[in-house]
Amino acid sequence: xxxxxxxxxxxxxxxxxxxxxxxxxxxxxxxxxxxxxxxxxxxxxxxxxxxxxxxxxxxxxxxxxxxxxxxxxxxxxxxxxxxxxxxxxxxxxxxxxxxxxxxxxxxxxxxxxxxxxxxxxxxxxxxxxxxxxxxxxxxxxxxxxxxxxxxxxxxxxxxxxxxxxxxxxxxxxxxxxxxxxxxxxxxxxxxxxxxxxxxxxxxxxxxxxxxxxxxxxxxxxxxxxxxxxxxxxxxxxxxxxxxxxxxxxxxxxxxxxxxxxxxxxxxxxxxxxxxxxxxxxxxxxxxxxxxxxxxxxxxxxxxxxxxxxxxxxxxxxxxxxxxxxxxxxxxxxxxxxxxxxxxxxxxxxxxxxxxxxxxxxxxxxxxxxxxxxxxxxxxxxxxxxxxxxxxxxxxxxxxxxxxxxxxxxxxxxxxxxx
Amino acid sequence: xxxxxxxxxxxxxxxxxxxxxxxxxxxxxxxxxxxxxxxxxxxxxxxxxxxxxxxxxxxxxxxxxxxxxxxxxxxxxxxxxxxxxxxxxxxxxxxxxxxxxxxxxxxxxxxxxxxxxxxxxxxxxxxxxxxxxxxxxxxxxxxxxxxxxxxxxxxxxxxxxxxxxxxxxxxxxxxxxxxxxxxxxxxxxxxxxxxxxxxxxxxxxxxxxxxxxxxxxxxxxxxxxxxxxxxxxxxxxxxxxxxxxxxxxxxxxxxxxxxxxxxxxxxxxxxxxxxxxxxxxxxxxxxxxxxxxxxxxxxxxxxxxxxxxxxxxxxxxxxxxxxxxxxxxxxxxxxxxxxxxxxxxxxxxxxxxxxxxxxxxxxxxxxxxxxxxxxxxxxxxxxxxxxxxxxxxxxxxxxxxxxxxxxxxxxxxxxxxx
Numbered sequence: 001x002x003x004x005x006x007x008x009x010x011x012x013x014x015x016x017x018x019x020x021x022x023x024x025x026x027x028x029x030x031x032x033x034x035x036x037x038x039x040x041x042x043x044x045x046x047x048x049x050x051x052x053x054x055x056x057x058x059x060x061x062x063x064x065x066x067x068x069x070x071x072x073x074x075x076x077x078x079x080x081x082x083x084x085x086x087x088x089x090x091x092x093x094x095x096x097x098x099x100x101x102x103x104x105x106x107x108x109x110x111x112x113x114x115x116x117x118x119x120x121x122x123x124x125x126x127x128x129x130x131x132x133x134x135x136x137x138x139x140x141x142x143x144x145x146x147x148x149x150x151x152x153x154x155x156x157x158x159x160x161x162x163x164x165x166x167x168x169x170x171x172x173x174x175x176x177x178x179x180x181x182x183x184x185x186x187x188x189x190x191x192x193x194x195x196x197x198x199x200x201x202x203x204x205x206x207x208x209x210x211x212x213x214x215x216x217x218x219x220x221x222x223x224x225x226x227x228x229x230x231x232x233x234x235x236x237x238x239x240x241x242x243x244x245x246x247x248x249x250x251x252x253x254x255x256x257x258x259x260x261x262x263x264x265x266x267x268x269x270x271x272x273x274x275x276x277x278x279x280x281x282x283x284x285x286x287x288x289x290x291x292x293x294x295x296x297x298x299x300x301x302x303x304x305x306x307x308x309x310x311x312x313x314x315x316x317x318x319x320x321x322x323x324x325x326x327x328x329x330x331x332x333x334x335x336x337x338x339x340x341x342x343x344x345x346x347x348x349x350x351x352x353x354x355x356x357x358x359x360x361x362x363x364x365x366x367x368x369x370x371x372x373x374x375x376x377x378x379x380x381x382x383x384x385x386x387x388x389x390x391x392x393x394x395x396x397x398x399x400x401x402x403x404x405x406x407x408x409x410x411x412x413x414x415x416x417x418x
Numbered sequence: 419x420x421x422x423x424x425x426x427x428x429x430x431x432x433x434x435x436x437x438x439x440x441x442x443x444x445x446x447x448x449x450x451x452x453x454x455x456x457x458x459x460x461x462x463x464x465x466x467x468x469x470x471x472x473x474x475x476x477x478x479x480x481x482x483x484x485x486x487x488x489x490x491x492x493x494x495x496x497x498x499x500x501x502x503x504x505x506x507x508x509x510x511x512x513x514x515x516x517x518x519x520x521x522x523x524x525x526x527x528x529x530x531x532x533x534x535x536x537x538x539x540x541x542x543x544x545x546x547x548x549x550x551x552x553x554x555x556x557x558x559x560x561x562x563x564x565x566x567x568x569x570x571x572x573x574x575x576x577x578x579x580x581x582x583x584x585x586x587x588x589x590x591x592x593x594x595x596x597x598x599x600x601x602x603x604x605x606x607x608x609x610x611x612x613x614x615x616x617x618x619x620x621x622x623x624x625x626x627x628x629x630x631x632x633x634x635x636x637x638x639x640x641x642x643x644x645x646x647x648x649x650x651x652x653x654x655x656x657x658x659x660x661x662x663x664x665x666x667x668x669x670x671x672x673x674x675x676x677x678x679x680x681x682x683x684x685x686x687x688x689x690x691x692x693x694x695x696x697x698x699x700x701x702x703x704x705x706x707x708x709x710x711x712x713x714x715x716x717x718x719x720x721x722x723x724x725x726x727x728x729x730x731x732x733x734x735x736x737x738x739x740x741x742x743x744x745x746x747x748x749x750x751x752x753x754x755x756x757x758x759x760x761x762x763x764x765x766x767x768x769x770x771x772x773x774x775x776x777x778x779x780x781x782x783x784x785x786x787x788x789x790x791x792x793x794x795x796x797x798x799x800x801x802x803x804x805x806x807x808x809x810x811x812x813x814x815x816x817x818x819x820x821x822x823x824x825x826x827x828x829x830x831x832x833x834x835x836x
Contacts, residue, residue, distance in 0.1 A: 042477070055652070069654075110556070130689040131673065235483075236706075254552060254553075256549055257516035258545035259516075286704065287652065362482070
């Protein structure tokens with residue numbers, strides 16, 4: 001049975017052990033195909049319930065509920081830890097990805113005095129690059145940008161070549177590239193960075209929940225990530241950070257806040273960082289957000305990352321096959337690695353008219369894709385709720401639309417938001 | 419009619435123009451007296467509704483709703499601005515109070531190169547002190563602590579005396595002292611700091627929503643605050659920051675994030691701070707939290723700060739009168755200024771057995787007060803929902819309890835959380 005026949009996708013759905021998880025999410029318009037879960041994940045059915053329960057708790061118990069809330073950043077972090085290959089006590093929910101990047105990057109610079117180079121990828125996600133650029137500017141460090149292959153992403157050799165001067169404080173890369181979907185070789189890159197005496201800070205935003213992560217096993221030092229993509233915790237949801245257990249005592253957040261203080265409620269005269277990962281907390285944690293994060297993380301854990309990854313590979317493989325069969329003749333390049341084991345949960349298609357094509361998909365074909373400047377159409381296929389027929393139908397609608405030239409009929413308004 | 423007669427409090431309630439606002443909040447146990455709204459404000463009736471609506475919007479519109487969400491940090495900031503005496507475009511909702519303190523304090527240090535002293539009050543709230551201590555340690559600055567009067571708080575003369583060396587980058591104080599409730603003379607302190615060439619960063623956490631704030635009028639430079647106290651936005655709610663309009667171009671956040679970037683979705687190669695207060699944003703804003711903040715801020719605006727302040731003064735005055743009449747003989751000191759115009763929205767009572775007394779109030783008298791080390795019982799009286807009979811009954815239950823020695827019968831467990 002050929003991938004170009006819809007019955008192929010239907011057969012894959014029929015055999016999908018995760019198919020039942022789709023019903024755990026709120027499904028909007030049944031005709032709409034949502035292939036942007038890599039940007040904002042769907043709403044779990046359980047989220048409004050837990051959120052409402054915690055709101056009621058605020059209303060009825062008021063300040064007396066704080067003893068039950070105060071450890072939530074660590075408790076929810078411990079729920080997330082196994083999905084990242086981390087141990088309990090190594091992950092905490094906190095702040096935004098951006099603020100967590102700042103905290104851990106500054107801590108890494110401080111932990112390598114005398115080393116003033118920061119290495120990242122020129123194609124890294126903007127907020128990562130901006131945070132490191134700002135830190136370098138304020139602290140007299142040098143931001144060294146890898147010019148990696150746009151599809152395959154940075155390799156261990158790229159990192160090794162940039163580390164030869166022995167002046168690198170830390171290397172920071174995305175585990176899965178936000179544009180191409182390329183999956184970095186976390187183990188090899190961590191090893192060459194360590195060989196050069198540098199720490200490694202991974203951004204897991206586009207991998208956590210779709211790809212098994214093995215932070216402890218590969219000896220990673222630091223990591224951050226968001227929960228609003230594959231972890232389905234909602235728009236602007238609370239982020240997380242990871243610090244390997246044996247590094248925690250040595251590192252300090254640059255933001256000395258009362259939730260990172262030992263014996264917080266003694267309100268003592270001087271700052272003394274809490275033991276463990278809690279020292280990277282800053283202000284009062286957002287209790288309502290923690291309930292949304294908890295639901296999304298539990299759902300992912302219930303499905304299991306091995307099953308999710310297997311389905312995710314099959315989904316992206318179907319997209320690549322249909323790109324080859326249908327879209328290559330229409331001028332679509334493959335912006336993601338061809339080797340399935342080298343991809344995360346989304347596939348990037350490149351086309352010189354990517355922006356009007358995305359508008360047309362949204363406005364005329366009821367498909368929600370994701371555009372990234374200058375020429376990428378990202379198709380995100382979160383395995384928890386994406387069916388194989390969704391992938392098939394999205395590509396089918398896409399090829400029909402471009403064949404008919406519908407993208408020449410829409411307004412090319414400014415790029416929208418993720 | 420004497421303050422010691424309950425009918426006095428009843429008469430004040432009968433004449434209270436804000437009495438109707440109590441019904442806008444979820445009231446738990448009607449027998450419980452909640453005098454800890456200075457720690458965590460009550461749940462507005464409207465909050466679960468707006469929150470549920472925004473959750474539904476996430477579920478049904480998914481990523482396509484972002485164009486409606488993306489300006490919420492500024493739009494809700496503009497709703498808050500008049501309560502702070504600020505203009506539209508000077509306030510933005512962002513992060514936690516701690517992270518905002520860090521951002522603005524670092525920006526102030528950077529804006530005063532060559533000046534390396536930071537002035538704050540030794541009795542400032544812990545997270546403020548810790549943030550400045552950490553910043554001073556990392557940036558080679560000196561943290562200079564005012565030793566102000568414990569009840570009256572720091573005066574303009576205290577600040578002036580600490581600024582004589584011409585080396586002060588910024589002064590940061592609480593507008594209302596978290597322990598004593600003392601209301602700082604924002605105008606005079608700002609003037610002496612400016613005279614010395616320093617910037618001023620105000621922490622409004624314990625004043626916003628209870629006391630009119632006139633940031634623009636007094637020429638304040640910077641401010642931060644939380645929304646979970648008198649603004650009733652929920653546990654760990656989103657905080658805010660203020661940067662005076664004419665200073666915005668000159669200042670930069672140390673955390674260069676993508677939400678502070680000009681033309682964010684061009685995802686350009688280098689960071690270029692957005693015009694206006696948005697440059698102090700960092701990561702993706704928490705959309706659900708913004709709805710809770712919106713409800714609390716609108717309610718406060720609807721009541722009006724002048725009316726709120728008038729009632730707040732009358733409430734704290736009643737507490738002081740009853741302290742004088744009933745509690746002074748029982749060993750309770752007044753930990754707040756006696757002059758009503760010098761107090762914020764809470765009153766601090768001091769007693770050497772403050773901790774067991776607080777436990778007993780909670781466990782035996784159904785009164786929720788607030789303990790602060792070492793010897794303060796804070797009674798918070800948010801004027802939006804606190805009745806005069808609540809204040810009267812709280813003090814009445816307190817004196818009966820201490821007279822009967824009930825506080826000697828309870829366990830003195832570790833201090834609880836705020």
